[in-house]
Amino acid sequence: MANPRRLLLLRPLAARLGQTVDYFWRAGPLACTRDQQHSSTHATHSNETRRLATMASSRMQSWFPHTAHPLVISAPMDFVTNPKLATEVTKAGGLGFLQGGRDFASESPVLGRLEAQLAQARSLLGLPANDGDLPVGVGFVLYAASARHFGATAAPILRRHRPAAVWLFAPAPDAPGTVPGAIRALKGKGGEGAAAAWRPRVAVQVGSVAAALAAARHGADVVVAQAADAGGHQFVGGAGLVSLVPEVADALARSGFAGVAVWAAGGIVDGRGVAAALTLGAEGAVLGTRYMVATESDAQDYKKEAVLATSDGGVNTVKSPLHDHILGNKSWPDAYDGRAIVSASWRDHLAGLPVEENVARFEAAKETGDFSRMITWSIPQLTSDRRPPLKSGTGVGLVREALPAAEITRQVREGALEAIGRLKASI
Template identity: 50%
Template structure:
């Protein structure tokens, strides 16, 4: 791991590097700070609305302030970035909106990196240039989350520093036609061989040290975890989400992928490139049985009001139960920093054990 680009760019980190995913409505400044303090990279979600007076951007500003305070970041040190990332869902906005409304927040807080996800990866060029130029003074890096080799090549052509290879075991929105990390990550690594200055991060179904060790073997320089942090002490997850996570088992059977979850909730429609993995719920079964979408949507709204767990796409109208197949490996709520330290130690122990097992006496 001596040539790890991520550790070079983010020197406060420890290897193997663990990044907490920028889960909208779940991640926050306290979680991000705790992950970073434990040697990982914490992230704050920026949501999907960069319009003027956006509540998403107002929340981003607030959560970055919280993270900065918890990390004792010197706001007067204009050369040193805040060791936190910002995740943008890019499906609804133009570069002009980010330029006018998001860049002032980034310049004020100077996060170490931004993470793009949600639109056509081939169209990221303008956004990458926008963010890179705005953050040049403090060395801002740009990540892009993809689910195919073609998309990885496309975002590298756009100039990103880090390709986040998200496999189909991931929770939440993902590539509709993605493979699992076991094949996706090494194929992307091979496709990008020779592209100097580009790192690959693995995500999707990774919740413990065994998964981290496997991702490193596949060629990733770090991992991102989402599901493992949903029930952490600092998360904004409500009691229903926590219960669903901690009670789930057999992740491949208890979760399912569908492009219809957003429609059931009344969320903005993602492009056909994307689907979403959620914990199974009655709404999808209703659709499969021929119940009209509008009726399923109305049932969903009623379920939200009545806390009906059988229709658990979301609760409080903002918290999707978008969880990956690794949900069956999450058994307890822990502080975010403890998760990072535990998973990192387990990964190193797994690597050491494998090395010993493969050493010929």
């Protein structure tokens, strides 16, 4: 029979994983002997995994009834996500996010795009225009001066379409009222009928314990603990996922914010990463790089190929403000930088090439279709509008194939449950 002392040592893990592990404890592999566990067939294991996915539940499933456990989330990536990708994630039991943009001026075309994408998402899900909340989320970047208009311009659009979640990130450091103001706009009363009853779950992306506590004080329902492993823009100073997520979770609990959930982000691309995030104290796992190569992704084909071709992500991606400097993108505050795939431009930078000359080489390469200077988030977009290229985190080396978003979601979720099962069987 299983060693009783080992079972006692496992109880803290059970507390972390909630009903998922509780199921394994009472009726799953731990109810069997070691010999029985090792003799189980693959088919039995798969059936048990499906049974677990059906039986297990968590706070996330009460907040987002359409989702399956554990919660897999597609990040709100600009120039990557779209209504088709987000709704396919949602249909597969995950939570798909759209990117709502960063320009909140009343005349901004971004607002029109947001309205259209939300309407399209509802249509793709087969939901009537005024029938309940929309089971997708929307993410926003808040550093621009126009963020002060969020409540007057973006919030009414959201209230009309009622997405299940809203994700806020990157307020300007000199505008501390941006996030609390946006949360008040989202949670305050407004509109008529169903719109007046809309109460989205608000997630705030953070990169530190202090920022997580501030978000909780402002009224966030979720803090997205983004580790330095993540691709794209993030806090300049940050920790890895293994230390950031549990410290954030512990700090919230100690400070009286046990009702605030934690989602883990950064370097998670498969079920093993999701299982690890759960043990660390997260209630959901965010994937970005993995969904970049989804068949529904807006990323150009050669960008997807770059992600699939890159291995050893800790060595072949780099976190630096240089990426924005090469692009000529001066809008991001100094508090944020980003991670991208290493390229000739980065290597030239290390060799001491001045930024101005590096930019000139980048522009010349872009004009000729030379991808070797893909120093930014991945391969630069060969257009004149300087749209931000693809972002890649350290998990890029684990992304080996392009699949439909729904298949990615199911594969990752089932992989997480199987990883938990293997761990339990080994104890």
